[in-house]
Amino acid sequence: MPGISAKSRAGWRSWQLGIKGTVCRLSSSSSTTTIPVIDLSPFVDPHASESSKTQCAEAVHHAAVNVGFLYVKNHGVDPSIMDGALAHARAFFSLPQVVKEEISILNQYQAPSNKEGTTPPLSCRGYQKAMCGLGNRLMRAFSLGFGLPENYFAPFYHRSFWCLRLIRYPPVSPQERESLSSGLGCGEHSDYGCLTLLNMDESTQALQARNTQGAWIFADPIPGTLLVNIGDMLSRWSNGKFKSTPHRVLPAVGKARISIPFFFEPNLDTLVVPLPECENYARAHGKIYSSVLFADHLRSKVTNNFSFLEPSPTATSLTGSKVHTVDGKGSERH
Numbered sequence: 001m002p003g004i005s006a007k008s009r010a011g012w013r014s015w016q017l018g019i020k021g022t023v024c025r026l027s028s029s030s031s032t033t034t035i036p037v038i039d040l041s042p043f044v045d046p047h048a049s050e051s052s053k054t055q056c057a058e059a060v061h062h063a064a065v066n067v068g069f070l071y072v073k074n075h076g077v078d079p080s081i082m083d084g085a086l087a088h089a090r091a092f093f094s095l096p097q098v099v100k101e102e103i104s105i106l107n108q109y110q111a112p113s114n115k116e117g118t119t120p121p122l123s124c125r126g127y128q129k130a131m132c133g134l135g136n137r138l139m140r141a142f143s144l145g146f147g148l149p150e151n152y153f154a155p156f157y158h159r160s161f162w163c164l165r166l167i168r169y170p171p172v173s174p175q176e177r178e179s180l181s182s183g184l185g186c187g188e189h190s191d192y193g194c195l196t197l198l199n200m201d202e203s204t205q206a207l208q209a210r211n212t213q214g215a216w217i218f219a220d221p222i223p224g225t226l227l228v229n230i231g232d233m234l235s236r237w238s239n240g241k242f243k244s245t246p247h248r249v250l251p252a253v254g255k256a257r258i259s260i261p262f263f264f265e266p267n268l269d270t271l272v273v274p275l276p277e278c279e280n281y282a283r284a285h286g287k288i289y290s291s292v293l294f295a296d297h298l299r300s301k302v303t304n305n306f307s308f309l310e311p312s313p314t315a316t317s318l319t320g321s322k323v324h325t326v327d328g329k330g331s332e333r334h
Contacts, residue, residue: 035209037225040075041056041074043141044075044076053150057142060142061141067243069228069230070229072134075225075226076134086258089258128164135162135197139153162262163262163265165261165263168257172251177250185248190244191230192232192298193234194234195234200258206252207249210246232244233294236289238281272292
């Protein structure tokens with residue numbers, strides 16, 4: 001990364017590898033803001049009643065519309081998988097500096113080394129499978145929340161262009177944290193994909209979301225849950241009805257913080273057409289979104305956010321290929 005030392009680059013490396021009805025109050029100074037904790041078991045249990053699915057879907061939908069963040073429990077992801085991922089992350093970041101620097105990105109055109117193979121290890125594939133399963137369960141809930149068939153979104157996610165990152169935030173002193181002299185662990189932003197499924201360690205007072213009053217509130221880990229937030233793409237898919245809430249990370253005090261976001265995305269060739277079911281909401285708020293190919297949306301966001309990636313002069317839209325549209329039919333783009 002231009003302008004960033006190798007030490008800082010490795011230390012801050014974001015490593016890309018290949019209570020039902022309960023609410024959690026996050027701040028006494030913002031009592032009107034809550035992040036709901038939703039029991040997702042109706043979408044895990046194959047024998048769950050339709051009424052329980054509907055009730056859960058309504059809760060998930062309400063959180064997406066009004067908060068943009070939600071915790072899920074009884075989500076179907078084995079705790080050993082979640083804990084194992086955190087252990088692997090700690091092990092990697094504990095390696096000597098020279099070893100970690102071996103994964104530095106030299107340029108965007110160089111092929112990966114084949115020494116250890118180019119496919120993710122079995123443990124990584126297990127985590128990926130579990131997270132994609134959770135992403136699909138959430139999309140089924142969103143479908144019902146929109147009044148659509150439960151598997152409405154399924155054609156757009158069967159080849160999810162997912163992304164997994166392991167992130168370590170180095171510790172700072174309380175004085176540095178108070179003055180922010182060390183800067184933010186991660187500045188204010190919204191995620192540009194569809195869903196972020198966050199597995200984080202026990203560190204508290206780090207991740208913050210901006211509430212409806214514009215104040216920053218903490219989204220601390222809750223044992224047994226995963227934190228979910230809506231991204232820009234899913235907000236666009238809902239014609240702006242779902243909230244892609246800005247968030248940031250403060251530096252960790254005392255010890256390093258480990259965070260593992262899994263970005264659950266649609267197929268790369270999905271044509272995202274804003275849902276007609278949300279047009280009334282969009283008109284009432286003065287904006288109707290246009291359709292966009294997910295690959296084009298992703299390319300635009302990535303090249304704008306990562307300075308080491310330069311737009312290729314030959315990069316074009318995925319024209320001439322069959323893509324999935326929101327009505328479930330294939331369409332040719334020319």
